Amino acid sequence: MSLPIPTLETARLRLVAPEERHLEVEIPFWESERSRFVGGPLPGYRVWRLLATQLGHWALRGYGSWMVEEKGSGRAIGMVGLWHPGEWPESELAYHLYEGSEGKGYATEAGRAVIDHAYGTLGWRTLISLIDPENTASQSVARRLGAVNTGETFVSNPADPACRPVEIWRYPGPEAMT
Template sequence: MIPPVLHTERLTLRAPVMADFAAYCAFVTSDRARFMGGPHSEGTAWSWFCNDVAQWALLDMGGLILDLPEGGPVGQVSLTHGPQFPEPELGWFLFDGAEGQGYATEAAAALRDWALGPRGLDTIVSYIDPDNTASAAVARRLGATIDPNGATPGNAPTQVWRYRRAA
């Protein structure tokens, strides 16, 4: 599948391109990736970046870059699955300096609506570290609720925040 291009009031959500890797890598290799088990190596950043791109061809989902029309990339939102996640997961992160402006909520809402609408999924989740209060606040704003019975990936402490298609 060709990745969708989604538009919000301020952002264009588009497929990653090679020019996005430097900012992506800077996030993944920094302490800002601590709620994703980081910081990680550049090799891990490259592996994740390629995974986010390849999942579009393999699973009809993947990563999208948050692009400001006048300011360039500010982060990523993704809908991912594959062997590492028990269910399709809506995730997001912002590049340094883009926090606190509502970009994560805006982008994640657009991808959530696409996933539960045109993509045709009935439910998706966000796997969030219990200490990541900022991401929990985004999930809450997006209408997710904690699913205490949801399967979690790996052994790290994780809350499963569930979104459902509207009846």
């Protein structure tokens, strides 16, 4: 079964449906310290399940995350998308980039395309990002996209003492984006 996951394009990027072939770039990310702000590091054998979860999110919610590829090279550089597990306070713009892809404006460019999709195609009125207080790179991306720190926090699993509070960053609504 193939899910109807749209492809989004920007000047430099193509946002495509996650596929099993993307495991070759997702596994090194999740095994590395780079993943510490998004639930890692994790052993490589668990990454297949994470990719399946991403596709399941599309099936259950009708939206989700895309693999981000450079148009020119076709190289996968990260994952950006919309995420809303059951316990989340509301839908989130989430993103991570692979080693060597940071500092080029890719997260901001892909994030803008996803926000436009959420507000334009999906008709949403609100969107947040949940950001670890120490993740200054993610905070910078959120700021460039117009988000502000609300001063509120969220803990996805209060029963787990290792689960740290994250800050809720809110994006301007669609009326402010035009």
